[in-house]
Structure formats: C-alpha cells, structure tokens
Amino acid sequence: MLIVTCFVPTPDARATGAAIDDLVLTTVERTRLPLAAARRRGPILLDYWATWCKPCLASLPEIQAVHEAYAARGLTVVGISVDGPRNATRVRPFVTRMGLTYPIVFDEDGRLQERFEVRGVPNAVLIDTTGKIVRRFTGYRPGEGAAVAAAIEALLPPVIAPADTLPATAGATAPADSSR
C-alpha cells in the first residue's frame, strides 16, 4: 500500500524556496547559473529559441535590448536554445553573430521545455522573485518586445533618481526602440 504524506504549505516562497530553486542551469560556456540566486536578485525571463526558427531570430534583438535595459535593475535574462544535440555546435557561433550577451543555455533533453510547459518557440516565460510564473509570451510579432518590457517593469521597484535625471515619461527605462 502506498502512503503519501501531505506537505504543510509554505507561507513565503521567496524566503524559503520556490518551485524553481532546484534548477542550476549550465550555460554553453560551461558556467553554472542557479535560478535560486537569480530570483533573489530580481525577475527572470526565460526566452526559448532555436537557430532554425525564423520568428525567434527576429525576436532575439528585442530580447537583447530588454537584457541591456533591465539587467542592472536585477532582471536575469536566460536564452534557452532548443536546437537539440544535432545542432549543438552551431549555437555558439550563432550567439556571436546575433551579439547576444545574456547567458545561453542548451536544453539538450527537452527538460526545460517540459518544466515550464513550453509548447513551441519562440516563447518567453517571466518569473517573479517568488519563483512564480507571472506571464508567458507565445509567438512573436515585431514590436512585442515592448509588452515584455512593460511586464518586467511591473515587477521591478520604481527607479529613484534625482529629479533632474528622471525620465520624461513613465517606462522610459524600457528599450528606446524595442521594435527594432
């Protein structure tokens, strides 16, 4: 007979651990990226893409712009290549070509797609500091980086700056031209 023990609910996932805390990703440069540490710094954007996916290629510059705009405020962008082991060797040159500076991870056995219920690429998953998925961005149309930026902005504390350095409009910290 199988006995199953029920768990006591955790009141504060941020303090005691969240559903993503067991994930320690290895980048294509063989460095370790623990998501537990990343979420304590700020939100996490997991961007699923592939070298053979045309909409993905169009979206990557916008994801790079999001990384450049929000990394300093705590956002961790992780590009997850779903190219499969057959195309493994092509991923790093491709990353160089696209000028991507955020960490790239290789989902060689599909585990990271299954883990976040990703059903096709491009697909971006936004995770808050409690480890909860707060938004999914499925597919891509030019200019949709602005929607990603707005969702990230909503998760970040407001920028406190001297009055003479404040941006002219709300959300001005988003990429200046996220539709490029």
Place this chain on the structure above:
Amino acid sequence: MAGSAAVASGRIALVLLLALATCVPPAAAQLAVSNLLEMRVGSDPFDITQPTDRTDLYDGLVLGYARESLRLGLRFETDRNSQDQFEYATITQRFAEWSATGTDASFRGRVGNVYTILGRGLIHRSFEVPAVVLDPPGPDSRYALSRDVDGALVEGRVGWVSGRGLAGAPGGGTISPGLAEALEVDRNPGDVSGGQVEIAPRPWARAGAAYLRDVLASPGGTTDRSHGTGFIEIDPLRAFGVTGLALPVYAEYAQTDGTAGDWFRFRTDEGTPHALYAGLNFLAGPVALAAEWKDYRDFRFGTNDPPSLVREHAFPLLNRNTHVLNASSEQGYQLEGIATSPQWGAFTVNLSRSDGRFGSRTPRFVSEYFELHVPGAEAGLLWGRGEATAFYERGEDEFVFITRREVFGTAGSVTMAGPWSATFDLERQNATRAPSTGFRDDLVAVGVQRAGLGSLGLAWERSTDPLQEEGDRPGEPRTFLAAVIGATIARGHEATLLIGSRRGGLACTAGTCYDVPAFRGVELRLTSSL
C-alpha cells in the same frame, strides 16, 4: 518483459500524481495547464481514401503541478475524425519527479515517462518536441512527437562528479495510440537500461563514459545489444587563460557489442558497429567557426540519435530539403563560418558532405550554403526600418535521388508605422531527380503583423516536380495557395487559421525530421497556456 517495467512505473507515477495533487494545499503550489487543439475540414489531396470534406479533431492537454521540489505531470491526447479511423482518447504521458539541490550537490529522481541524453546522443537520446503533432501518411491518426522511456531516471551531482541512470521501455514515437490499439502492439516495446558518469574538474574540461543495454523483442526474434561510449570536451585556450578567444573541442566514440578493450582500439572499419563524432568551435570577436566530423556504421537502433551534421534552415524550401541521417552507414563533415560586421550584418558559409553505402550503391550528400543577413537600421536598408537575408545553396542529395540542386531567395521584414510590420519571403529551387528529371519550385510568402494583436499572411507555392502532379492533370505544374491568420484571442490564447492548400513534404524541428502530408481545406489551431 517489454511492458512490465512501463506498466509498473506508470501505475506508481499515476497514483503519486493523483494522491499528491489532492492533498497538497494549493497556496505554495503551481498548477500549469497547456492545451493544443487542431480542428480541420479538408483532406490530403494525394490521399484518394480521404473524402474532401473529412473532419479531424486533435487535442493534447498537458497538466503540470509543482510544489517546491516535487513535480507531477500528465499529457492527455485524443484524435477523432469523420472516418472513425484509429481514434483514441488516452493519457499518453505521466510522471512524478522529486529533486533536491544543495550548495555543491544535486539530485533528481523521476518515474513514469522520462527523457534524457547520454553523451551527445550517440547511444541514447529520448526527447519530445513540443507543439509538433505528427500526422504520418497512411493511418491518418495524429499524435504528439515524443520518444520517451517509460520507466525511471535518477541523476545526481556531487562537486565535479555527476551521474545518471535510466531503465524502462523505450517508445520509438513511430505509431499513434489509436493505431497501436488497433494492431494490438506495444508503443513502448523492449527494454533499455544504462547510465553515464561524468567528471568536470574545470569549467573548460569534462570527460565521461556511458553504457546502455538495449533489448528489443520483435516477430523476427529478440535482439540484445550493449553500447558503450566515451567523450571528452576541452577548451585549450581557456585552459591557458587566453581571454577573448574560445576553442571548445568535443569528441565522442561509441561502439556496440564490444569489450572495453575493443573500445580503446577506436576501430572504424566496416565490420565494427561504431559511431565517431567530433566537433569544435573557434570564436574570435566577429568571427566564429564550427567544424564537425562524423563516422557512423551500423549505429541505428531506434533509441539513439547521433548528430546529423546538416544545417537546419528556417527557409521553407531549404528546410524541406534537410538531409536525413542514416546512421547505418554515413561518414562526413560540416564546416560553418560566420563573419559579423556592424555595417554589413553577418555573412555565413556552410559546407557539408556525407557519404554512405547501401550494398553496391554509394550515395553522396553535398551542400554549399551562403547567406548574407543585413540589419536595416545600421545599413540603411529598407529605409532603416527593417532587416533582410539573402541566401544561395547548391548541392545534391543522392540518398533521396536528387542529383543536383540550386536554391536561392531572400526574406526580411519592415517595421511600419506604430505597431505594424510586414514580412516577405521569396524562394526558388531548380533541381534534378535521378535519372534526369528536372523540376522547379517557387515560393512567395507575404504578411502583415500588428504587435499584440495578430497577423495575416499569404503563401503561394508552385512546383513542376512530377511527384507533385495531380493525377488527372499530368505534366502540369501544381499550385498551393493559403491564407494564414494568426491572432491573440486572450492572454495565453493564440489562434491560427489556415484556409487553402498547403504543400506536404519533410519538415525538420529541433534536429528531428518528419513527414507532413499535403492539405487542402480549413485548419484551426488553438494553443493555450495558463
């Protein structure tokens, strides 16, 4: 024996899933739901057994539950059609998984349907390709693309030593649940068991070895094989502290039914079932090079997936031409170079070649590919508001009797006022099929998109390929025309509507190729993620 492990692990996974899902309070848990629904009215114009008003409905529902280190999941699939062919409604995947992570150690255990890879997949790779619904020609019964092992998987890491082990019944992913039921065959025949040990003492160096036993019962008898592999990955430039450059090199050699002593001889003769794969990158600022070699002989056993060393393209005509690896006999290489300039974009050259042997036949695959990608903003192209790519490929693939091929085209996008943008894609192929049948394929696709709302596209294809001829109009070119409308109908819900006709052929996703039948009619695809 084949199904016993699968049935046992499946029952355990399902009981765990149901019990835990009902007793764990939802406050600290996450429930994820995703669904893929495909509805069609129409038929494959090449299939004379299908009525033109045939209706099909496929639905794949995936449920995931996570609470701290525990995860549960299942996939339910159903396929219905107006001809009542091979219909089914069943749970096709289920699992329970537990993991733990410490400061310098981690563990993961999973029962049910598991996926993993040993080395680069020379001796084992189990996987799924999300959002791809297979529709194999013939049985007309659709199902999700996955090749799993129904059993158990454990993985662990302590410091720089890691290992994994698996056991269970492998599913080839080659038959739908409905067809399997009708034929009374097991979708997960046979048993596999094995594991891998890897050491990574430095970020620039790792090495490992893996073993897999593979038992398959078939009407022709039972085969019992053992496969062993060893691999090493090292970056000598990083090892010597060189910054700004990278030279990761990976090599793996695998053998079937050999002893450890046999393995160390690295035999690559025709009488030794073996697989040799090596690849390297060289990254230096704006220049990136990739080189790969392969030598596979008698190394196709259904549960492995060696790298094919063939470029997988985003352009439809090129993607349809993707060379499919035959690990029974194939040797070759792939070289790719990319040079990037802020003003002129990126120039890519890819050269690949494969040679095989089938009895007295020695087919060859050759591809020479050139691509220029120009970002419009920097180069002033398309009024500085777009990007464009031009490509040219020439080659041959005698494995599928194409003795000459030349493909060229251009594609790009233009950002218009506000959230609007437009895309275009123009491609042409001139080819010859053995012995001397020349044909031409043309493709034109245009579309407009509005960020946050949707898209409207038109795709036109014309082919003089005799294999595409309509039965009552021999010698005439065949034309395919479709309108495709995509829309975000609510947050997390996307709809795609196709009206018209779509050409069939090979499609490749994530290094996996499958046949897509032609279609004429109306198809609605709804994807939802909650």
